[in-house]
Amino acid sequence: DSGVTQTPKHLITATxxxxxxxxxxxxxxxxxxxxxxxxxxxxxxxxxYYNGEERAKGNILERFSAQQFPDxxxxxxxxxxxxxxxxxxxxxxxxxxxxxxxxxYFGPGTRLTVT
Amino acid sequence: DAKTTQPPSMDCxxxxxxxxxxxxxxxxxxxxxxxxxxxxxxxxxxxxxxxxNNETNEMASLIITEDRKSSTLILPxxxxxDTAVYYCIVRVLGMNYGGSQGNLIFGKGTKLSxxx
Numbered sequence: 001d002s003g004v005t006q007t008p009k010h011l012i013t014a015t016x017x018x019x020x021x022x023x024x025x026x027x028x029x030x031x032x033x034x035x036x037x038x039x040x041x042x043x044x045x046x047x048x049y050y051n052g053e054e055r056a057k058g059n060i061l062e063r064f065s066a067q068q069f070p071d072x073x074x075x076x077x078x079x080x081x082x083x084x085x086x087x088x089x090x091x092x093x094x095x096x097x098x099x100x101x102x103x104x105y106f107g108p109g110t111r112l113t114v115t
Numbered sequence: 116d117a118k119t120t121q122p123p124s125m126d127c128x129x130x131x132x133x134x135x136x137x138x139x140x141x142x143x144x145x146x147x148x149x150x151x152x153x154x155x156x157x158x159x160x161x162x163x164x165x166x167x168n169n170e171t172n173e174m175a176s177l178i179i180t181e182d183r184k185s186s187t188l189i190l191p192x193x194x195x196x197d198t199a200v201y202y203c204i205v206r207v208l209g210m211n212y213g214g215s216q217g218n219l220i221f222g223k224g225t226k227l228s229x230x231x
Contacts, residue, residue, distance in 0.1 A: 035219075045220065102164065103149075104161060106158030108157065
């Protein structure tokens, strides 16, 4: 158990819909990262937040957005869903301090299926 | 960031040491080597990281060559539960943590199959 929690575990929705994925980082971790894993693309970085502020963006579509709240939990919003958005979505958090930037702890993921 | 090259797959007998190689010939002086693994569809798991000295923790050992162009992750006594995809990642450590971009860049990794 990494200490990172993600809800829901599974999500099935239709094309064109909007969903929200939730992540709670490990206690005390200020950074939250979102990754997408699809069969053909592998693990892809989407976005990073640090203490409520966006810190880095990867290959995140404009239809996707995220935020980190004052209690440090984060939400990833996916809208106008397409079949190709079906994937595993992972959240990770990393410890505070200079030495921890790439020592990331991943949650169990949310499996999104768009039909 | 330096690119890494790993064999796509490896087999290992249960109870034997698993030695997973990684080539990072373009690594620069301030880049660390990180290893993660992903057991089928679970979230990736941090294993170990190092700069130039060999490192050991409760999970594995990391051996980095003197010229730092390659490294080997060693699982000393592989079990069936070590069957996973292992990722070698090279990244610069952010000097300003608050401003650093800490995202990991995953390649295809090595699929390790531990067999009874």
